[in-house]
Amino acid sequence: MAKLILHQVSIGTLQNINLEVAPGEIVCLSGPSGAGKSRLLRAVADLEPHGGTVKLGNLAQGLVPGHRWRRSVMMVPAESAWWFDTVGEHLYKPMPKALHALGFDEDVSEWSVSRLSSGEKQRLALIRALSREPDVLLLDEPTANLDEKTTRQVEDWLISVIHARNRPVLWVAHSREQIRRVAKRHFCIEGSKLLELQE
């Protein structure tokens, strides 16, 4: 597995961001609302025009078509969208173990998306993304709509999956406790810069 490299990336107010995330490593990003955390993830996923270079190992973002890059470097937004009628139609392959690990019944695939709560949508969005088998995960507040117990459940599951698959992960989080639990390295956005915080 390759590492994720951001070199001199600029988007919005953020300027010349440099960052490397190793395979199997979770790096957390935090900062005040509107600081540009989500936009940085969008730049890495190539969803917005930006300056600088993003690479996965030796493969530069601009050298592959946009959809192939995003298939490989996948962002999971804070607010997920759903367009088919049932949950199962959104999954690219059956994910029985993941569904079970996050507390869903076997018949969840038959559920109508209109009956999903925001917390269920958030957990299912993670499973949907992993059903595409991405090489990198960009998680934008993946537990924002969850209670404490479910948050821990999702964290444990994500950590085990990320380590098992040996994938680099950028994780936007607000809670200091959560950052301490999931990541060894933590960066905070201050103004136009990304500062590494040492615990």
Added chain:
Amino acid sequence: MNAIALSWWQLALASCLVMALAACTFAAHLGVGKSLLIAALRTAIQLALIGLVLEALFAVGSLFWVALMGLAMLLLAGREVVARQKYRLRGGWSFAIGTLSMFISAFSVTVLTLVAVIGPEPWYQPQYAIPLLGMLLGNTMTGVALGLDRLTESARRSRNIIENRLMLGETWSEACGDFRREAMRAGLMPIINAMAAAGIVSLPGMMTGQILAGSPPALAVKYQILIMFTIAAGTGFGTFAAVALCSRRLFDRRERLRVDRLTTAGHDRFFT
């Protein structure tokens, strides 16, 4: 043909009906009386002028003047397509896409119909070419405008869905496929409804006009069927082309959704 000649005073008599309607709208405080009268006046002036232009064109009958008239009609139709969109592409792209789509569909269907079906001598005889092109452009314009309006509206309203699909590695075409199909259906529905209702619910305008002008109904019906078929083809292909081109323009080379390329009416410097 043995049409009863209409004089201007007879038309003035008919205009009394519109004035009576305007009086009613005033009385009912609908606030559209002025617009109604202005629209009626515009109809009379515009049609009288086009009557003069057509008479001159029929007298000259050269390919150059027919083509020039066709070009003017096309550009005005392109302008109208833009005016009917709530959200339009910046920098004249909506105009260019609408005009090109109508050129591809309406002009090719008109030329094909003139050459292969009606067969006047010469093929560009203005008596056939101009009315046929006018009918096709008018209807294609409606289809293209409806299709583009639905597509751009969907792109703004459903940005989250399209971007979430892009995040999952879908191509731009997959991510907006549902909205593109919806836009194409919106553009095609008026002509499908018109064909389904023709002769049962309504007598189409061209056929009615021909019969009033003294044509045998059997001939008028044949022309109407021909017109309906050509309008369906023109509208369909025009809408397909416009929606395909516009949807591509909504994404950049990296297949990113670019709603920033849309602007609302009144903010487009190209047309203000």
